[in-house]
Amino acid sequence: MNxxxxxxxxxxxxxxxxxSALFLLSPLDWAMVESWKxxxxxxxAVLRGIDASFEKWRSRKQKTQMVNSLAYCTQAVMKEAEAMANNIPSSAVGAAEESPFPLEAVKAHLAKCAExxxxxxxxxxxxxSLDALLTGIEEHFQHLEELDQRLTALEDKMSAIARTRLxxxxxxxxxxxxxxxxxxYRGKMTADQLIRLEKxxxxxxxxxxxxxxxxxLFYMS
Incomplete structure (x- = not known):
């Protein structure tokens, strides 16, 4: 998967x-997905964990409440991630992927954010910093995952500045x-998971x- x-x-x-195709994830759910990413x-591992959680829920004789949050799936997701970490095939390492975005779309996104x-x-x-990335965008475009990590690091810096203004x-x-x-859901998460989710x-x-x-780049419009 890309x-x-x-x-x-x-x-x-x-x-x-x-x-339920009309069910929308909550802000907490989106934060959880981002923390997993x-x-x-x-x-x-996330998809397998979701499936395992719902299989467990459906096996219950009494279903007093519908699953309304991804937080319900946290333990299963972590279990699947651990299982995958111990069984990574060598053929899966370093596999190349075609870029999911056009170069011009990435340029427009960075220019819009800089503005x-x-x-x-x-x-x-x-x-x-974004202007500098734009200057060398052709090279960065060959390594989009690394580019996204740079952007995420800039977001962390931006957040630290913004928090001081609250x-x-x-x-x-x-x-x-x-x-x-x-x-x-606190009882379903470890202290480390809670810290990451809170941040x-x-x-x-x-x-x-x-x-x-x-x-x-996950937030490109």
Missing amino acids: YFNYFTEVEEHFQRARA NSGIPLE ALRAAAGYEQMAE SEEELFRMRRELDLQLKP TYLDKKVYEHFRLPRLS
Whole structure:
């Protein structure tokens, strides 16, 4: 499966498993998918974990509640990822993939993000970094996964700057909202998983609050 199909594949697979094409993932779900992607969890492990979770749910004699969040699948996803890590065929390493995006689309995305960062005071240095990537885009285009990792690193820097501009009350409200959404699922996750999810969720809220662009190629429009 293509590296850049991660988000849509997970959403569509969860919808099929749930037998509800109209079901939309919540902000918490999207943060969880992003945390899996950033942690290097293979897409196949996520899809297998979703299937295993629903098989377990359907085997129950009493189904008091429908599966309404990807958080329900966390343990199964981690189990599948661990199993795959111990059984990686050598033929799967280094396999080349055709680019999923046209060169001009990548250029337009980076230019749009650079323009948005220049319009937001305090992010001029990151806009210059995007300009530098654009200057050598033909070379970067040959290694899109590495380019996306550079963009994700820039996002982390952008988030760190943005967080310093939040008031204590704003950050409190974001954390309270996160805690309310996470409460039913905390027992299904490890401390490391919770830390990663909390960071991803809060970063997403910070980007939305300050209307900052998402730089990763996963968010190309």
